[in-house]
């Protein structure tokens with residue numbers, strides 16, 4: 569392997585666990601300064617949490633929604649360019665054609681908008697006595713897969729509830745991703761029960777890196793986020809995490825290590841494609 573290829577197989581990832589308030593301007597300026605801080609620590613890819621510019625809740629999405637491009641994506645584009653980082657801009661409520669989406673904008677290190685991921689699986693759940701949440705009351709689902717290239721590896725993006733659907737992660741893995749990123753906002757019921765378990769499951773099943781970015785916990789908000797932004801390696805181990813406060817979580821991604829794990833336990837090439845397969849639906 570050449571020196572360049574070896575250098576490109578390792579990079580630093582930063583996950584920003586932002587304290588999100590109901591003042592959009594404050595959320596944007598705090599995110600901007602933490603992106604700068606993350607870049608200063610050598611990060612090449614920076615991730616923000618789900619709904620980083622707005623409180624998370626069906627009652628807030630229309631008020632905070634923006635078109636893309638708009639105020640929030642303008643800040644993200646500038647921050648990516650100024651700091652020369654790939655930037656996964658968490659998510660924002662997006663308005664398009666009268667519909668609202670939970671959308672993750674992704675920027676290249678020159679500030680170009682590379683793609684947007686609209687949350688595919690809406691968070692509609694009812695756990696009696698604990699939490700009922702119906703994103704579909706105000707949001708529409710996206711219907712596209714979201715993978716982008718970096719000089720290091722392909723990266724697949726989902727938003728929060730999307731992590732519960734193993735097939736999406738498997739498809740991204742089949743598409744060649746070495747890292748899956750899920751901006752997310754689990755809560756005080758599903759967070760302790762499922763947040764880390766799902767990340768480790770997606771990482772282990774597909775033998776790749778998984779990163780999540782949550783808002784920091786705010787006990788006074790109507791939706792209390794679990795926090796615990798985390799990075800998991802292809803062996804299924806948590807390599808970096810945090811508690812509930814605002815923080816930047818760093819992890820060094822090593823794609824040679826990923827290849828080593830895949831050589832040791834070669835499930836990715838042992839799948840019985842003659843018996844079962846997960847494929848994108850091309851026609852409906």
Ligand SMILES: NC(=O)CC(=O)C(=O)O
Pocket residue numbers: 690691727728729730732752753754755758759
């Ligand atoms: N907020 C989400 O989209 C998902 C979540 O909290 C959960 O799956 O639990």
